[in-house]
Ligand SMILES: NC(=O)C1=CN([C@@H]2O[C@H](COP(=O)(O)OP(=O)(O)OC[C@H]3O[C@@H](n4cnc5c(N)ncnc54)[C@H](O)[C@@H]3O)[C@@H](O)[C@H]2O)C=CC1
C-alpha cells in the first residue's frame with residue numbers, strides 16, 4: 001500500500017514527529033508557501049499540519065482532493081476555514097492543552113513587563129541609557145486583574161496572578177463557577193470587569209462575536225491608567241481605539257503578542273501601535289517554549305497517525321470526542337451500520353421518508369455519532385457522486401442534503417441480545433444486526449430471520465420457496481466461474497391473497513471473489529419463481545472516517 005502523505009507547512013518541533021516515523025507515512029516539510037503554492041501541491045497530500053501562519057482557506061480545501069485531516073499544532077483554528085473542511089468531510093484536530101502553560105506564562109511575563117516598563121528599560125540599556133526616573137512602574141500585588149475568557153489559559157493566568165497577590169475578576173459566559181471559586185476568582189460581567197480592572201487580559205478565541213470586543217467604548221469605561229495585555233488574538237482589540245487611548249494616557253500601557261495581520265509590519269494601525277513608547281510587543285511567542293512545541297507537535301501527529309489508520313482522534317474540532325475505550329466498542333458496530341445501510345438501499349430499493357435507528361442493550365451506552373455516520377455512508381454509497389466523502393465530520397450535512405431523516409432511539413434496558421441495532425423505515429422495512437466477538441452479523445432482513453456476516457461480495461435473492469431454486473442460482477454463478485463460499489437460506493410461510501398457503505425464501509450467497517456480470521444477475525432475476533436479486537459488495541470500512549465513495 002502506498003504511504004500516506006503528510007505535509008508540514010509551518011515550523012514544528014522535530015521531536016514531535018516521532019508518531020509519523022513509520023514507513024506507512026511519508027512526511028514533507030515545506031514552509032512559507034503562498035496560498036497558490038499550497039493549492040498546487042495539496043492534491044497529493046492526505047494530511048496537513050499547520051500552526052498559525054499558514055491560512056487554510058476554502059480555496060486550498062477545494063484543491064485538497066485527497067485530504068483527510070488538518071492538524072493545528074496549537075489551540076486557535078481561526079486560520080482554518082473549518083466550515084469548508086466540515087462540508088468536505090476533512091477532519092480538523094488541534095492540541096487543546098499542549099501550549100496552555102506557555103501562553104499563560106507569557107501573559108504573566110507581559111503583565112510584569114508592562115507594569116515595570118521592561119521593554120523600554122531593556123532597549124534603553126542596549127543604547128547605554130540609564131533611565132531610572134522616567135521608568136518608574138506600578139506594583140501588581142493588590143491590584144485587580146480582569147480576565148476576559150476564563151478557559152484553559154485564562155485559568156492558568158489566574159493561578160499565577162493570585163500567587164502574585166492580585167485580585168482576579170473574570171468574565172466568561174461558559175465558565176464553571178466551581179472552578180472560579182477554587183481559584184479565588186470572582187466571575188462577573190464585562191462592564192464590571194472593565195470598571196474594576198487595573199490590568200485587563202484577554203483569553204477568548206477570535207470569533208465573529210469576539211472581534212473588536214475591546215474598542216473605544218469599552219476602553220472609555222475602564223479606569224484611567226489601566227494596562228492591557230493580549231496574548232490571545234489580534235482581532236479582539238480595535239487597534240485604532242487602543243492607540244487613541246494610549247495617546248491620551250487613559251491606557252497606561254499595552255503588552256501585545258498577537259496582531260490582526262501577522263507579521264504586522266504592513267498594517268498601518270499595527271505599525272502605529274508598535275511605535276508607541278508604552279507598547280511592549282512580542283512576535284506571537286505565546287506558544288513558543290521547547291516544552292509546548294514538543295507537546296503540541298506530538299498531540300497532532302499522534303492524531304494524524306490515528307486518523308490515517310482509520311481511528312478517531314482525541315480532540316477533533318469538527319467531530320465528536322470519543323474515548324479510546326468507547327472506540328474499541330464502536331469500531332465493529334460502524335462496520336455493521338455501514339453494511340446495514342448498504343443492504344437497506346440494495347435490498348429494499350427505496351428510501352423511506354424517515355428511518356428509525358434503535359440501539360438496544362450495551363451498544364446504547366456508547367457515543368453513537370460515528371455509527372450514525374456509518375449508516376449514512378452505507379445508505380448513500382450507491383447513490384453518491386464519486387469522490388464524495390461521508391464520515392463522522394459531515395454525515396449530518398450529507399443526510400440533510402439528501403433529505404435523509406434518522407430518528408435515533410437508545411434502549412439500554414432491552415437485553416434481547418446483549419446489543420442489537422435496528423434500522424427501520426417508516427414504511428416498515430427493517431434490518432437488524434449485532435456484533436459477536438467484533439464480527440458484524442445481520443439477523444433480520446424484512447420479514448426474514450437470518451444470520452450472516454456482511455463481508456466480501458454477497459448475492460441476495462428472494463424467491464418463492466420452491467425446490468430447485470438454489471440449484472438454478474448455483475448453476476448460473478458456476479457458469480460465470482464464480483465460487484460460492486457460503487450460503488444462508490431463510491424461508492417463511494404466509495397466507496396468499498386467495499388464502500392459500502405460500503412461502504418465500506431469502507438466499508444469501510457469499511462469493512469467493514470476482515464480479516457478478518449484470519447479464520448474470522439479470523438471468524438470475526428472470527428465473528421463474530425469483531422475486532428479486534441484488535449483489536452487494538462490502539468494503540472493509542473503518543469507522544466512518546475516511547470512506548471515499
Ligand atoms: N499567543 C499564543 O501563542 C497563544 C494564543 N492562544 C489563544 O488563546 C485563546 C484562549 O485559549 P484557551 O484558553 O486554550 O482556549 P479555551 O477554549 O480553553 O478558552 C477560551 C474561553 O473563551 C471563552 N469565551 C468565548 N467567547 C467569549 C466571550 N464572548 N466572552 C468571554 N469569554 C468567551 C470560552 O467560553 C472559553 O472558556 C485562543 O484564542 C488561543 O488561540 C492560545 C495559546 C497560545
Ligand SMILES: O=C(O)C(=O)COP(=O)(O)O
Pocket residue numbers: 051052053073074075076077099284285286287288
Ligand atoms: O495555539 C495558538 O492558538 C497559538 O496562537 C499559537 O500559535 P503558533 O502555533 O505559535 O503559531
